[in-house]
Amino acid sequence: xxxxxxxxxxxxxxxxxxxxxxxKDSSQITSHIYLETIDNKLLLKATDYEVSIQSKIDIxxxxxxxxxxxxxxxxxSIIKPLDNGEITxxxxxxxxMIKQKTTEVDxxxxxxxxxxxxxxxxxxxxxxxxINLDSIAxxxxxxxxxxxxDTPKVDMHRIELSGTLLDVKDYHCNFVGTDTRRLAIIxxxxxxxxxxxxxxxxxxxxxxxxxxxxxxxxxxINKKPESDPTMLFIKSQNYIFSTKLINGRYPDYEKIVPKExxxxxxxxxxxxxxxxxxxxxxxxxxxxxxxxxxxxxxSMNAESGEVARDKIELSLTITESITLGMNSKYILDFLNFVxxxxxxxxxxxxxxxxxxxxxxxxTIVMPVLC
Numbered sequence: 001x002x003x004x005x006x007x008x009x010x011x012x013x014x015x016x017x018x019x020x021x022x023x024k025d026s027s028q029i030t031s032h033i034y035l036e037t038i039d040n041k042l043l044l045k046a047t048d049y050e051v052s053i054q055s056k057i058d059i060x061x062x063x064x065x066x067x068x069x070x071x072x073x074x075x076x077s078i079i080k081p082l083d084n085g086e087i088t089x090x091x092x093x094x095x096x097m098i099k100q101k102t103t104e105v106d107x108x109x110x111x112x113x114x115x116x117x118x119x120x121x122x123x124x125x126x127x128x129x130x131i132n133l134d135s136i137a138x139x140x141x142x143x144x145x146x147x148x149x150d151t152p153k154v155d156m157h158r159i160e161l162s163g164t165l166l167d168v169k170d171y172h173c174n175f176v177g178t179d180t181r182r183l184a185i186i187x188x189x190x191x192x193x194x195x196x197x198x199x200x201x202x203x204x205x206x207x208x209x210x211x212x213x214x215x216x217x218x219x220x221i222n223k224k225p226e227s228d229p230t231m232l233f234i235k236s237q238n239y240i241f242s243t244k245l246i247n248g249r250y251p252d253y254e255k256i257v258p259k260e261x262x263x264x265x266x267x268x269x270x271x272x273x274x275x276x277x278x279x280x281x282x283x284x285x286x287x288x289x290x291x292x293x294x295x296x297x298x299s300m301n302a303e304s305g306e307v308a309r310d311k312i313e314l315s316l317t318i319t320e321s322i323t324l325g326m327n328s329k330y331i332l333d334f335l336n337f338v339x340x341x342x343x344x345x346x347x348x349x350x351x352x353x354x355x356x357x358x359x360x361x362x363t364i365v366m367p368v369l370c
Contacts, residue, residue, distance in 0.1 A: 001037060001066025002090040007082055007100070009057045013044055014076045016239070019208060020046040020053045021072040032069035034115045035089070037062060046072060047119050051205055052242045053212075054121075060086060067112040068096050078105050122242045124233050128220040131168060131197065133190065135217045139210060141186040142166075144361055145177035146206045147333040148184035160248030163200035167250075170196065176253050182330045183256055183364040197221055199230060200250055205243035212239055257364060261346035261355065265316055267295070269338050272331075275310045280328040282308045285368045290347070291321040300325060300368065323350045325368035331356065334363045 014033070022030040034045040041056040068091045078098055079087070088099040091109065098105045115121070145164050152162040165176040175186040199221065217236035234241040275297045279286050285300040294314035299307055324347070335343065338358045346355040351367045 001035070001068055002064040002088070003037060003042060003059045004061040004086050004088050005042065005057065006060060007079065007085055007087045010087065011076070011079050013055050013057055014072065014079060016212060017044065017046040017053055017072055018076065020048055020051055022048050023073055026071055029069065029110050029115060029118050031071055031073070032110055033072045033075070034069050034112060036067045037065045045121055047121060049119065050244055051208055052122055054240045055238055066091050069110040069112045069115060070096050070107060074107060122222065122231050124220050124235065124240065125222065128222045128233065129197065131219040131221060133173065133219060135215065137188055138219065139213060141175040141188060142201065142206050143210050144337045145175045145184040145186055146203055148177035148179060148182050148363065149203050150179035152203060158248070160200050160246050160250050163202050163246040164206055165250045166199050166201060168197045178251065178253065181327065181366045183253060185253065185362050187360045199232065200246035200248060201232060202243060202246055209234055209241060212241060258348065258353070261348055263318055263322065263347045264344060266342045266344055269335055269341055269343055271312050273335050275312055276328045276332060278310045279308045282306050284328055285325060286328040287323060287325050289321055289323045290316060290318060292316055292318055322347055324354060325351060326365055327368060330363065330365050337361065
């Protein structure tokens with residue numbers, strides 16, 4: 001291989017590939033990025049077995065085709081300080097040389113021909129199922145509900161709770177996240193999406209998807225044999241991302257959602273955020289009392305003698321006061337994604353599960369007894 005590339009384009013891709021590499025052991029092939037010349041493009045691949053990424057960048061000049069691997073973390077540290085403009089990559093005698101003007105750096109490579117076999121690099125095939133969902137709405141939905149998913153742990157008994165459920169129906173789909181103490185749901189009405197599919201996307205994959213994709217893309221599901229996890233692919237003009245999905249049975253979330261509520265009201269978002277933050281400085285758990293005069297906030301479970309209080313004066317159509325004990329983080333997570341100035345709160349009884357809602361985005365919160 002001997003090619004000339006634009007330094008900035010190469011650096012952008014290398015930077016986006018870093019979270020897909022094994023950084024602990026540079027002797028592993030998963031710490032390397034695979035390079036291959038294809039026509040007038042340079043194909044790049046990286047994987048750590050759980051998530052994978054590939055991209056193509058333009059070749060400015062090609063003197064010789066070839067394939068190679070290059071240590072991902074090290075090559076980025078070499079490329080960053082170089083001047084803007086052109087750089088040359090050349091492979092020779094088990095090494096790859098990076099050249100620019102008077103600068104020349106040599107790095108060792110792995111056997112690039114073994115990369116795809118060693119990593120079993122996932123690829124989209126003709127048999128994969130395409131899911132027809134709006135790209136922007138997909139990104140917004142998974143980010144909103146992912147905050148409610150549980151944090152992955154080594155000894156986690158229900159690993160499915162650490163992911164986000166994508167539940168595709170005939171003419172709508174639900175995005176769901178839960179850690180059993182709260183349940184976030186977004187319902188999107190769609191045209192026929194082509195398949196009824198229920199998959200659990202890992203939280204880490206959602207973070208990578210949110211960083212990489214912000215424009216139009218296509219979504220594919222690769223149904224492998226039962227012994228292997230199903231794969232999710234996201235394909236845009238610049239990247240193809242893939243991730244293993246979580247095997248497991250997701251909770252029957254639709255049974256958890258109350259069918260009706262006794263009390264519904266709109267509340268001001270910004271005032272709610274300010275009041276909660278003033279009170280939860282002493283304790284994450286906060287008690288909120290609603291009556292016809294408004295909302296009264298009080299810290300819970302703080303150290304002896306420490307109490308923080310605040311209130312929002314507001315006329316509410318409520319005949320008797322309702323008290324809700326809650327983890328304030330759950331409400332703030334929801335409010336951070338509310339698009340307008342107001343949101344809805346839906347309640348049945350004091351110290352019972354309640355819902356906060358912004359159009360099709362809702363979160364059910366389990367109470368903290370107070």
